[in-house]
Amino acid sequence: MTLDRYADAVSDLNPEEGSVETAELVVTDDVLVKAFVLGPGGEISPHEHADATNVFHVIEGEPTVIRDEEAETLAAPAVVLNERGAIHGARNETDGRVVITASLCPLP
Numbered sequence: 001m002t003l004d005r006y007a008d009a010v011s012d013l014n015p016e017e018g019s020v021e022t023a024e025l026v027v028t029d030d031v032l033v034k035a036f037v038l039g040p041g042g043e044i045s046p047h048e049h050a051d052a053t054n055v056f057h058v059i060e061g062e063p064t065v066i067r068d069e070e071a072e073t074l075a076a077p078a079v080v081l082n083e084r085g086a087i088h089g090a091r092n093e094t095d096g097r098v099v100i101t102a103s104l105c106p107l108p
Contacts, residue, residue: 010099015039031105038092046089051108056080061098063090
């Protein structure tokens with residue numbers, strides 16, 4: 001038995017080109033941690049959380065992360081803070097897989 005919730009949750013995720021697969025890693029009354037696996041050309045569409053902070057953890061690959069009017073390509077490992085109300089998202093402009101976890105707190 002292991003305390004790790006990551007490996008088993010994402011091991012079978014293998015999205016096709018242009019798509020994203022997800023897995024919930026932690027769900028409690030006050031926090032959500034979700035894994036996003038982006039295939040080549042996959043995208044987490046820009047969106048916002050008015051009442052919650054969202055933190056991206058780049059686990060694998062080199063996603064282009066969007067926050068408000070900025071876009072930056074980052075290499076794993078990386079951490080991106082998306083303050084409440086910030087428009088944020090990510091896209092995979094590479095030929096490989098990208099894995100990002102996102103922590104949302106507090107839950108709306």
